[in-house]
Amino acid sequence: MGKILLVIQREYLARVKKKSFLIATILTPLIFPAIMGVFVWIALEEKGNQSLRIIEVIDETDLFFMESSEQYAFTSSVEDPEEAKKMVQDGERYGFLHIPKLDLKNPKGIQFYGVENPSLTLMGYLESALKQKIEDQKLYDQGIDPKVLKEIRTDVSIQSITLGDEGEEKINDANVNYAIGFLAGILIYIFIFVYGNQIMQGVIEEKSTRIVEILVSSLKPFQLMMGKIVGIGAVGLTQFLIWVVLIGTLSSIVMGVLGMQMPQQQAMEMANPEFAQAAPDSGELASILQVINGIDFVTLVVSFIIYFLGGYLLYGALFAAIGSAVDAPSDAQQFMFPITIPLIVAYMGLFVFILQEPNSTTSFWLSIIPLTSPIAMMGRISYGVPFWELALSMGLLMAGFLITTWLAGKIYRIGILMHGTKPTYKILWKWVKSSQ
Amino acid sequence: MLQIDQINKSYENHRALTDVSLFVPKGVIFGLLGPNGAGKTTLIRIINQIIEQDSGTVQLDGRKLSPDDIRKIGYLPEERGLYKKMKVWDQLVYFSRLKGLSENDAKIQIKSWLEKLEIGSWRDKKIEDLSKGMAQKIQFISTVVHQPSLLILDEPFSGFDPVNAEIIKNEILELRDKGTTVILSTHRMESVELLCDQVAMINRSRKILDGTIREVKMSFRPEVFQVAISDLKKDLPQEWIPKFANDAWEFTLPLSGKTPNQLLSELMDFGEVNLFREQIPSMEEIFIHQVKAAQNG
Numbered sequence: 094m095g096k097i098l099l100v101i102q103r104e105y106l107a108r109v110k111k112k113s114f115l116i117a118t119i120l121t122p123l124i125f126p127a128i129m130g131v132f133v134w135i136a137l138e139e140k141g142n143q144s145l146r147i148i149e150v151i152d153e154t155d156l157f158f159m160e161s162s163e164q165y166a167f168t169s170s171v172e173d174p175e176e177a178k179k180m181v182q183d184g185e186r187y188g189f190l191h192i193p194k195l196d197l198k199n200p201k202g203i204q205f206y207g208v209e210n211p212s213l214t215l216m217g218y219l220e221s222a223l224k225q226k227i228e229d230q231k232l233y234d235q236g237i238d239p240k241v242l243k244e245i246r247t248d249v250s251i252q253s254i255t256l257g258d259e260g261e262e263k264i265n266d267a268n269v270n271y272a273i274g275f276l277a278g279i280l281i282y283i284f285i286f287v288y289g290n291q292i293m294q295g296v297i298e299e300k301s302t303r304i305v306e307i308l309v310s311s312l313k314p315f316q317l318m319m320g321k322i323v324g325i326g327a328v329g330l331t332q333f334l335i336w337v338v339l340i341g342t343l344s345s346i347v348m349g350v351l352g353m354q355m356p357q358q359q360a361m362e363m364a365n366p367e368f369a370q371a372a373p374d375s376g377e378l379a380s381i382l383q384v385i386n387g388i389d390f391v392t393l394v395v396s397f398i399i400y401f402l403g404g405y406l407l408y409g410a411l412f413a414a415i416g417s418a419v420d421a422p423s424d425a426q427q428f429m430f431p432i433t434i435p436l437i438v439a440y441m442g443l444f445v446f447i448l449q450e451p452n453s454t455t456s457f458w459l460s461i462i463p464l465t466s467p468i469a470m471m472g473r474i475s476y477g478v479p480f481w482e483l484a485l486s487m488g489l490l491m492a493g494f495l496i497t498t499w500l501a502g503k504i505y506r507i508g509i510l511m512h513g514t515k516p517t518y519k520i521l522w523k524w525v526k527s528s529q
Numbered sequence: 530m531l532q533i534d535q536i537n538k539s540y541e542n543h544r545a546l547t548d549v550s551l552f553v554p555k556g557v558i559f560g561l562l563g564p565n566g567a568g569k570t571t572l573i574r575i576i577n578q579i580i581e582q583d584s585g586t587v588q589l590d591g592r593k594l595s596p597d598d599i600r601k602i603g604y605l606p607e608e609r610g611l612y613k614k615m616k617v618w619d620q621l622v623y624f625s626r627l628k629g630l631s632e633n634d635a636k637i638q639i640k641s642w643l644e645k646l647e648i649g650s651w652r653d654k655k656i657e658d659l660s661k662g663m664a665q666k667i668q669f670i671s672t673v674v675h676q677p678s679l680l681i682l683d684e685p686f687s688g689f690d691p692v693n694a695e696i697i698k699n700e701i702l703e704l705r706d707k708g709t710t711v712i713l714s715t716h717r718m719e720s721v722e723l724l725c726d727q728v729a730m731i732n733r734s735r736k737i738l739d740g741t742i743r744e745v746k747m748s749f750r751p752e753v754f755q756v757a758i759s760d761l762k763k764d765l766p767q768e769w770i771p772k773f774a775n776d777a778w779e780f781t782l783p784l785s786g787k788t789p790n791q792l793l794s795e796l797m798d799f800g801e802v803n804l805f806r807e808q809i810p811s812m813e814e815i816f817i818h819q820v821k822a823a824q825n826g
Contacts, residue, residue: 096627103623107615302610307671310577310604311627510579512608523541 096312100320101327104295108328118332122339146187149177153194157226165215181206190219197234200227270475271448277397277471278443280333282436285404285467288329289412289432293425295321296416296509305509314506318417319498322409326402333401389477396474396483403490404467407497408432414501417508418516428521439465447472461486463493500525530555530710531576531679536585538571545571546582547734553712553727558705560725560742561714562812564820567731569714570607573681576712577604589679600629603677607684607714609668613657617643617667620656621674628675635674642670646696662693669697673704680704683714698724718813730816732823742812749815750807752784756796757804765799777803 108114147166150159151174159167167190171177177189188207195202203223205211232242296318299305308317415428439459446455451473459469460478466486470478507524508516516524531553538546545568553559563569574580576587578594587594589601611620618639625635643649646666656664665688673680685701686694701724705711713725721728722742729739738745758765759777771778784792789807796802810818 099623099626107612111614298612302613303606303608304610304612306579306606306608307604307610307624308627309579310602310606311599311624510574527541 097316097320097323100312100317101324104321104324105327108291108325109331114328114332118335119339122336122343147185149180149186149189150192151177151189152192154192156230157192157223159190159222162218165218178206181208184208188215192223197227197231270451273393273475274448274451274472275443277393277474278440278447278468281397281401281404281467281471282440284329284333284401285408285436288325288405289408291325291328292322292409293412293416294422295325296413296505297419297422297425300417300509300512301420309506309509314509315502318410318413318502318505322406322413326405326409329405330401393474396487397471399487400467400471400490403463403487403494407463407467407490407494408436410494410498410501414504414508414521417505418511418521420512424515428518435464436468439468442469443472451476451478457482461489463490466490530590531712532586532588532591533572533576534586534588536572536575536587537583538568538575538580539583544734546575546731549585549731549734549736551729551736551739553710555710556705556708557726558701558711558713558724560721560728561712561731562716562718562721562728562816563731564716568734569731570683572731573604573606573683573712573714576679576681577602600675601678603628603672603675603680605668605672605680605682605685607687611656611664611668611671614655616653616655617659618652621667621671624671625674628677630675638674638676639670642674646670646700661688662690665689666693666697669700673700678709680709680711681714682711684716685713686715686717686720718811718816721812728812730819732820737819737823738815745815746809746812749810749818751810753781753808754784754789754792755779755781755804755806755808756802758796758800759803761800763799779804781808 145166146164147168148159149171150157150167150169151172152169161167165187168186171180174189174191177186177191180186181189188205188211191204191206193202193204200223205216205219229239229242233239299308305317411432415425415432418428419425442455442459442465446453447459447469450456456469456473459465460473461482467490470483470486474483503525504521507527508521514520531551533549533551533553536546536549538544549568549572561569561572571580575582576594578596578599589598615623621639621642622632622635625638626632630638640649643652648663648666651659651663651667656667659667669685672682680701682701685697689697698720701711701713713721715721725742727739727741728745730737738748740748757775757777757779758771761778765771765778765780769780769782771780773779782792782796787795789805793802793805796805
C-alpha cells in the first residue's frame with residue numbers, strides 16, 4: 094500500500110507541477126465567462142447601433158396591417174411591386190413584402206424580397222404575424238367580434254410539480270433539468286477521454302523509456318497501474334474543483350457587472366427574441382430559482398462524484414491496458430475502438446433518448462449498463478431517478494470497474510515487458526488467460 | 530548467498546530456461562555470460578521477481594525469495610531509462626523510496642552518492658538536460674542507493690566513455706569489497722576477465738559451464754604450448770611449421786599425451802629453449818568456441 098501511495102504522489106506532483114497544467118487550469122475557466130461576456134457585449138452593441146429596418150409592404154388584399162416593432166417598421170408608400178423592388182435594390186428599404194390577392198383558405202404566394210437573406214427571426218416574425226391576421230380574419234368572417242377575440246386570447250403556462258414519497262412537492266422545469274443533465278453528462282464524457290488518454294500516454298512513456306523494468310523490480314505491476322490511475326484521477330479532480338470555484342466566482346462577477354448595465358427583462362429578450370412579443374413574465378427568474386431550489390443537490394453532487402470516479406476508474410484501467418500493450422501512441426489506435434464505441438453510444442444516447450425521455454426503456458438500460466451509465470445516469474439524475482435504479486446502476490458500475498481493472502491488470506503485467514511485438518486481440522486474450 | 534535450483538521457464542513458443550542451477554557466494558562478482566536470447570534476462574527477471582519460474586526455487590541467504598527481498602536487491606537493466614522531465618534529486622528519492630527506504634535515509638544516501646561521484650551540482654537538473662553518460666551515472670546511483678546486498682548489473686558499462694566506465698568499475702569493486710554480491714551480465718569479455726571472480730555461461734536456455742575464471746580457463750585449455758628455440762643443434766620437423774622471428778624459431782606444439790616436462794626435455798635436444806609456455810584461452814575465445822560448438826550440434 095505504501096508503494097502505491099508513492100506512485101500516486103509522483104504521478105500527481107509530476108502533472109500538477111507542470112506549467113501546462115497551471116495554464117490550462119487557469120485559462121479554461123477564464124474562457125467561459127470571457128466568451129459569455131463577449132456575446133452579451135456584442136448583442137448589446139448590436140442592439141444599440143442597429144438602425145430601424147424599414148420594410149415596404151404592398152398588400153393587394155387590404156386585409157393586413159403590419160405592426161412595427163423596435164427593429165422593423167412597415168410602410169406602404171408605393172403601389173407597384175417593381176418600384177418597391179427597386180427601392181430595395183437602391184437601399185431605401187431593407188425588404189419588400191408582397192402580399193398578392195389570395196384565398197384565405199389557402200394563403201399562398203406571399204413573397205419577401207431583400208438584398209440579403211432575411212434572418213430566421215424576421216421570417217418567423219412575419220409568418221406568425223400574417224398567420225394571426227389570417228386566423229383573426231377567418232374568425233371574423235364566421236361572425237366573431239374582434240373584441241371577443243382579444244378577450245379569448247390567454248397565455249397559459251403549466252407548472253410541473255412532482256410528488257415525493259412523503260408527499261412533498263417539487264417544482265420542475267424541463268429546461269433546467271435538461272441543462273443540468275447535459276452539463277453533467279458532457280463533463281464526465283470529456284473527463285474520461287482526457288484523463289484516460291493521460292493514463293495511456295503515461296504507461297507508454299514508462300514502457301518505451303524502459304523505466305518500467307526498474308519499477309517492476311521494486312513493486313508489483315498492479316500496484317504501479319493502480320497508482321498511476323488513481324494519481325492521474327486526483328489530478329483531474331483537482332483541476333475540476335479549481336474550475337468549479339473559478340468559473341463560479343468569475344461568472345458571477347461578469348454577470349454581476351453586466352447585470353447592472355442591463356435590466357433583467359432586457360437580458361431575457363436578448364436570449365430569446367420571442368419574449369419580446371410575448372408578454373414578459375416577470376416571475377420567470379423567480380420560478381427558475383424555485384426550480385433550482387427544488388433539485389436535490391445532495392443527490393446530484395454525490396452521484397456526480399460517484400459516476401465521475403466510477404466511470405473514470407472503469408475506463409482508466411482499459412486505457413492503461415492499451416498503453417501497456419503497444420510500443421508507441423500511434424499503435425494504440427487499433428485498440429481504442431472498444432473504448433470509444435460505448436462512450437460515443439452513451440454520448441449520443443444522452444441527446445437522442447435520455448434528455449428527451451429520461452424514463453424510457455432505452456434510457457433505463459443506458460443508465461444501468463456500466464459502460465454507458467456514468468454519462469447516461471448523469472443525464473437522468475436531475476429529472477429524479479428511483480433509488481433502486483441508482484443503487485443498481487452504481488453497484489454494477491463498481492462491479493464493472495472491478496472486472497475491467499482485473500482484466501487490465503492481467504494484460505498490463507505482461508504487456509509492459511513486451512517489446513517489438515504487435516499485439517492483436519487474440520494475443521491480448523492469451524495474456525489475460527495466462528497465469529504469468 | 531544466492532542459490533538457484535533447477536529453474537525452468539517456458540514462454541508460449543520457446544523455452545527460456547532449462548534446469549538451470551547456480552550458486553553465487555557472498556561477496557563475489559559473478560559473471561553471467563551468454564549470447565543474446567540465451568535466457569539471461571529471463572533468469573535476472575526471475576531473481577528480481579518480475580516474472581515467476583515454472584518450476585525450481587530461488588533462495589536468498591538460505592530462505593526462499595519473498596517480496597521483502599526487493600529491498601535487498603539492486604537491479605540495473607540493460608535497457609534502462611529515467612523520467613525525462615523529472616529532476617535528478619526527485620527521481621533518486623522516488624526510486625529509493627520504492628525500494629523501501631525511508632525519506633530521511635533516502636536523502637542521506639543520495640546526498641553522499643552525489644558527492645562521491647562529484648555530481649552534486651546536477652541535483653536540480655532534469656534528466657532531459659543531461660548527456661547520456663550523465664544519465665547513466667544517475668541510473669547507477671538509483672541502483673545502489675538503497676545499499677542492496679545483491680546487485681544485478683546488466684551491461685553496466687554500455688553508454689559510458691572510458692573515463693566514466695573506469696569510475697563505475699571502481700565503484701563496483703569497492704561495493705564488492707564491502708561485501709556486496711554482484712551479478713554482472715555482459716558481452717564484454719575483457720570486463721569479465723578484469724572484474725569477475727566466478728562465471729556461469731548460459732546458452733540456448735541451459736547452463737553450459739560455471740566456476741571460477743581460472744577453473745573455466747583450465748578446463749578449456751587446449752594443452753598446447755608455445756615454444757621458441759634458438760641456436761638450433763638439429764633441424765626442426767617441418768610439420769611443426771616453425772617460423773623464424775626475433776632470432777628464434779617459434780611454433781606451437783600440442784602435448785599429445787606427454788607431460789610438459791617430457792615435452793620440454795625433448796625440445797631441449799633441438800637447441801636453446803627461449804620460451805616454453807602453455808596457451809591459456811581468453812574468456813572471449815571460450816565464449817565464442819562454446820557458442821559455436823552449440824550451434825554445430
